[in-house]
Amino acid sequence: MADKYTQFVSHGIGKDLAKRLGLPQPARLRRYAPGLPLVPGPVLVLGTGRMDANGADELASELAAWGLDVRRNALPKEKLGAIILVLDDVGHPDDLAKPVLTAAQSLRDLAPSARVVTVSRTPDSAGLPAVAAARQAVDGLLRSLAKELRAGATANGILLANGVGAVRLSALGALRFFLSGRSAFVDGQLLTVAKDAGQLPPDPDRPLAGKVAVVTGAARGIGAAIARTLYRDGARLVVVDIPAAGDHLAQVANEVHGTALQVDITAEDAGRRIIDHALERHGGLDILVHNAGITRDKLLANMDENRWNAVIGVNIAAQLRINEAVLASNPHGLSPRIVSVASTSGIAGNRGQTNYAASKGGVIGMVRATAPLLAERGGSINAVAPGFIETEMTARIPFATREVARRLNSLQQGGRPDDVAEAIAFLASDAAGGISGEVLRVCGQNLVGA
Structure with a gap:
């Protein structure tokens, strides 16, 4: 649904009126399209970065090799496309002052929909209290800065595990995602790169070329957007939905030149049927996207067994069974990149959605526990x-409720199904090979939750 308010205040009389009345003025976000530059403007790289930490110097050289216009020192009043703050070697909170305050001097020079990205290390691997304090401080700094940026600019962070450098493949993959228009509605988030794995695609516009992807709940809405995005990025598609959605599912399958599979994912044999279809029709299964989901909202005091069981059954129990089928898929030995659609309701809760929030919280728990099982393969x-x-x-x-919900994030607008699809496409790619067990919020930095 179009956000008519954002359209109204983006130009002309509406823009002038919003300024005079102090009303929110959501910016038109920079989103990805094939052929557009990764960053529309110079990239300022700041930080200390010891040579043995693969810090700012190496990262600046790598970005220059990508063809980006890299700066190590800001030029007066030059509009910047991005600021990258490399803090991978901070050992004490005192170390933050120089690089952070240097970056602060350039924040007013950010172009519309610019990007700020921090590169630091995980606090839980610090060992010493001072090191852990400095690393955790980056978390608070990043999330607060994201709330201060304007004109569609976003701030996100990359957390490196010990032994992973800033110019390792998965770190560079995460950086490319955060710099690009693919991350338009991702704001105030941090992704952990746990290991040096994966690879950057030879063609950045087709990072999923040659992959076979399955998307459940693909007949309409976010699921259809996911299928279209994965197809655009080069994947061959199996789109899955219930028989009642067969007509819509066939339309999506035709659009993405894929195959349609009508199956109720809550059936005991759904996982086996999905795997067999992908293998028989496409010769493999590289990507599995668990998108299918339902809501049956009621206050818990009014909740009945049917509503509760239906939501748990579709939203989490079915995913568990399908994943078990994948893990037991010998002799095929499948080891796909799996991406599940959770929800901010599973993080922060939502009135009238105890069943839905429980199911989406369950998705998050499942993802974290399944990560080491898949890593072995x-x-x-x-x-x-x-x-x-x-x-x-x-x-x-x-x-009224819809308008409030739209504005309760740092970007002051609702996201699009494509925004969710872009994040899934990144996590399904080889560029994210070192990222597993993570939950990436696509919420414009919603003002509730972690």
Whole structure:
């Protein structure tokens, strides 16, 4: 559904009126399209970066090799496309002052929809209290800065595990995602790169070329957007939905030149049927996207067994069974990249959604526990947690409630199904090979939750 308010205040009389009344003025976000530059403007790289930490110097050289216009010192009043703050070797909170305050001097020079990205290390691997304090401080700094940026600019962070350098493949993959228009509705988030794995695609516009992907709940809405995005990025598609959605599913399958599989994912044999279809029709299974989900909202005091069981059955129990089938898929030995759609409701809760929030919290727990099981086979699993996304479902929310929900994030607008799909496409790619067990929120930095 179109956000008519954002359209109204983006130009002309509406823009002038919003300024005079102090109303929110959501920016038009820079989103990805094939052929567009990764970053529309110079990239300022700041930080100390010891040579043995693969810090700022090496990262600046790598970005220059990508063809980006890299700066190590800002030029007066030059509009910047991005600021990258490399803090991978901070050992004490005192170390933050120089690089952070240097970056602060350039924040007013950020172009619309610019990017700020921090590169630091995980606090839980610090050992010493001072090191852990400095690393955890980056978390608070990053999330606060994201709330201060304007004109569609975002701030996100990369957390490196011990032994992973800033110019390692998965770190560079995460950096490319955060710099690009693919991360338009991702704000105030940190992704952990746990190991040096994966590879950058030879063609950045087709990072999934040659992959076979399965998307459940693909007949409409976010699921259809995921299928279209994976197809655009080069994947061959199996789109899955219930028989009642067969007509819509066939339309999506035709659009992405894939095959359709009508199956109820809560059936005991759904996992086996999905795997067999992918192997027989496409010769493999490289990507599995668990998107299918339902809501049956009621206050817990009014909740009945049917509503509770239906939501748990579709949203989490079915995913568990399908994943078990994948893990037991000998002799095929499947080790796909699995991405599950969670929700900010599973993180922060939502009134009237105890069953839905429980199911989406369950998705997050499943992802974290399954990550080491897939790692043994070279696979990965992550979750994407959307916030307010403009869909047919949210279009049915009462007007006043819908308007409030749209504005309760740092970007002051709802996201699009494509925004969720872009995050899933990244996590499904080889560029994210060192990222597993993570939950990436696609919510514009919603003001509730972690």
